[in-house]
Amino acid sequence: MNRRLLFLAHRIPYPPEKGEKIRSWHMLSHLARDWEVELGCLVDDPADLDHLPFLRTVCARVEAPFVGSKRSSALRALLRARPGAPLSLGWFHDTGLATWVDEGLAARRYGAALAYSSAVAPYVMGDAARSIRRRVLDLVDVDSEKWRAYAADARLPMRYVWAREATTLLAFERRAAMEFDRAIFVSEEEARCFARLAPECADRLDHVDNGVDLSRFAAASRGESPFGNAPAIVFTGTMDYRPNVEAVTWFADAVLPRLRDRDPAPDFWIVGQNPSAAVRALADRPGVHVTGPVPDVRPYIGHAAVAVAPLLIARGIQNKVLEAMAMARPVVATPQAYEGVRASAGRDLLVADGAEETAARVAEVLDGRHPGLGDRARAAVMSGHDWGATLRRLDAILEGTG
Numbered sequence: 203m204n205r206r207l208l209f210l211a212h213r214i215p216y217p218p219e220k221g222e223k224i225r226s227w228h229m230l231s232h233l234a235r236d237w238e239v240e241l242g243c244l245v246d247d248p249a250d251l252d253h254l255p256f257l258r259t260v261c262a263r264v265e266a267p268f269v270g271s272k273r274s275s276a277l278r279a280l281l282r283a284r285p286g287a288p289l290s291l292g293w294f295h296d297t298g299l300a301t302w303v304d305e306g307l308a309a310r311r312y313g314a315a316l317a318y319s320s321a322v323a324p325y326v327m328g329d330a331a332r333s334i335r336r337r338v339l340d341l342v343d344v345d346s347e348k349w350r351a352y353a354a355d356a357r358l359p360m361r362y363v364w365a366r367e368a369t370t371l372l373a374f375e376r377r378a379a380m381e382f383d384r385a386i387f388v389s390e391e392e393a394r395c396f397a398r399l400a401p402e403c404a405d406r407l408d409h410v411d412n413g414v415d416l417s418r419f420a421a422a423s424r425g426e427s428p429f430g431n432a433p434a435i436v437f438t439g440t441m442d443y444r445p446n447v448e449a450v451t452w453f454a455d456a457v458l459p460r461l462r463d464r465d466p467a468p469d470f471w472i473v474g475q476n477p478s479a480a481v482r483a484l485a486d487r488p489g490v491h492v493t494g495p496v497p498d499v500r501p502y503i504g505h506a507a508v509a510v511a512p513l514l515i516a517r518g519i520q521n522k523v524l525e526a527m528a529m530a531r532p533v534v535a536t537p538q539a540y541e542g543v544r545a546s547a548g549r550d551l552l553v554a555d556g557a558e559e560t561a562a563r564v565a566e567v568l569d570g571r572h573p574g575l576g577d578r579a580r581a582a583v584m585s586g587h588d589w590g591a592t593l594r595r596l597d598a599i600l601e602g603t604g
Contacts, residue, residue, distance in 0.1 A: 204313030204335070206262070207237035207600075208306060212294045212321040214243045214266055216253040224521050225342065225388070225412055226318050231260060232593045233316070233600070238262040240306065242299050242325070244269050265302045288371040289363075290345075294321035307331055314338070314600050320345060320371065323378040336602055339382040340410070343392045343518035344399065346372035351515045352444065372399060379403040384599050386410050388518035389542030408604070410596045411544070412519040413589030419528035421580075424504020428496075432489070433468040433568055435461075436506035438499055438522045441477040441492075445515040453512045454484050456557035461564060462489055468568060473502045504529045508567045511539035512560060518542055524587050527551060527579035532567045534560060544586025550578045 215226035233239055240263040245251055251268065258264050269275060275293050282292030306312060307330040314336040317323045323339050331337065346368045353364035375396070379385035380403055387393040387409045397404040417423075437453070439446040450472050458470050467489060472481060475495035485492040496502065503509060509526035516538035523543055526533050533551040535543075540553045547553040552572070554560040566572060598604025 204311075205237050206312050207233055207239050208303070208312045208315040208326065208334070209233065209239050209241050209261075209318070210303070210315070210322040210325055211241070211243040211318040214245050214250045214253060214257070215241075215318075216250075216257065225340075228413065228415075228589050228593065229316070229318070229340070229410075229596060232589070232596070234260050236597070237314070240311070241265070242303060242322075244294060244296055244299065246270065246272060246275060265299060267296050267298045269296055286370055286373070288367055288374055290321050290367070290371060291324060291374065295324070300325060304330065307333065316340060316600065317382070318342075320375050320378055323374075323382070327378065327381050336600055337382045338596075338599055339378055339385045340387075341375060341379070341385055341392075341396070342388050344375070344387070344396050345517070346375055346399075347395065348445075348515065348517050376400040376403060379406055382406070383602070384408050386596075386599060388412050391542050392518055408595075408599055410599070411542070411587060411592045412521060412524065413587045413592045414521070414524040414528045414583050416528055416584060416588060419500065419503070419525045421504060421530045423500055424529060425498065425501040427505040428501050429469070429471070429505055432466050433507040434471050434502075434505065435468050435564060436471045436473060436502050436509050436526075437511070438503060438509070438525070439474045441472065441474040441481045441494075445513050446474070447478050447480055448515065449511070449513045450481060450484065452514060452557075453510060453560075454487060454490055457512065457561045457564070458487075458489065460557065460561035461568075464565070464568065468507065468564075471502060471506070473499060499525075500529065503531060506531050508532045508534055508564055510560075510564065511535040513539040516541065519587075523551070524583055527576075527583045528587075530576035530580040532572060532575045533579060534563045534567065536560070545579065545582035550582040551575070 211226050215230050239261045241261045242265045245266050245268045303325045310333055312334050315326045315334050317326055317339045349364045349368035353361050356364055385407055390409045393407045393409045437450050461468055469489045471491045473493045477492050484490045503526050509531045511520055511523050513536055519542040520539045537555055552563040554563040
């Protein structure tokens, strides 16, 4: 059997210690053990080009065109906008990458293909791509539902833009899922959600849960504390991503003031790259720290009194939750952030809905009222979110035996 795999990603995957493309990197590195992988991906950050030499040691071939800044990608998406088509397809289309894929298809180089996200699905759709024995589409989560949530509370004209993207992207997701042999999601809950929206696709859907690197995210790897004497409440993530921005803003507005009269008063640490202007402004408030990019996120997680995931819009499994649990830290999450996590609420982590309940659960952790919560958290992710175990399901799906 042809063991050459085409792996397509909308952004460059690289190890989590080098960035945050966690799921795509773990899939790529796992598959490269048994397949000759040809990687095609897009680069929109010049700093990412530094990772290409390393990726070429992992993959048989790498094609990674630089497509310019996010602003130029947005302009390209607008220029390529077509009636009924989602803007994201134009955003992530590159003629050079398409030509590279087409050449491989014409030469019948590939025994299998994995498209990581709907944005790169078009590269391996159509008659030529049907020569590939097995095509799998990782939709990760139901992205169209995220845009629908954005539209719900947006002002015009963005309400129209997000609503249009939700409708057109769902139509494309349905069409793509029917063309690929399997469409997979980050959790069983996401797969069920899509099945409700696209019942014709139900027999083609599967899921490969997100995992966590249990050796990297362990209490022993937390290093020196970056904090002072105040108890640290920590949120981690990419801080120009709208759900993260809304989460930390809500926590700073509605939750933290309920905790600041404690003695000692806790500090809220927002840890992650690319903080937006709205996030940077939060640092002007008492007890709020915005770090920007840090060399290693583990000291911030590992020395936190409590890790919070106050997401109001969330899809799939939150890596920030898994990583904090793996480092045996108490976690307080909203129901949205808890979805898909293979752990028991109240036993392995605390789930809170609303500002008053969130503040109460955080206060309980700070008061020491949940002893052993962190240890149970790590045990839960060891059982349910070990990458080695979760990716065996991907092997079976690609081989056509699962």
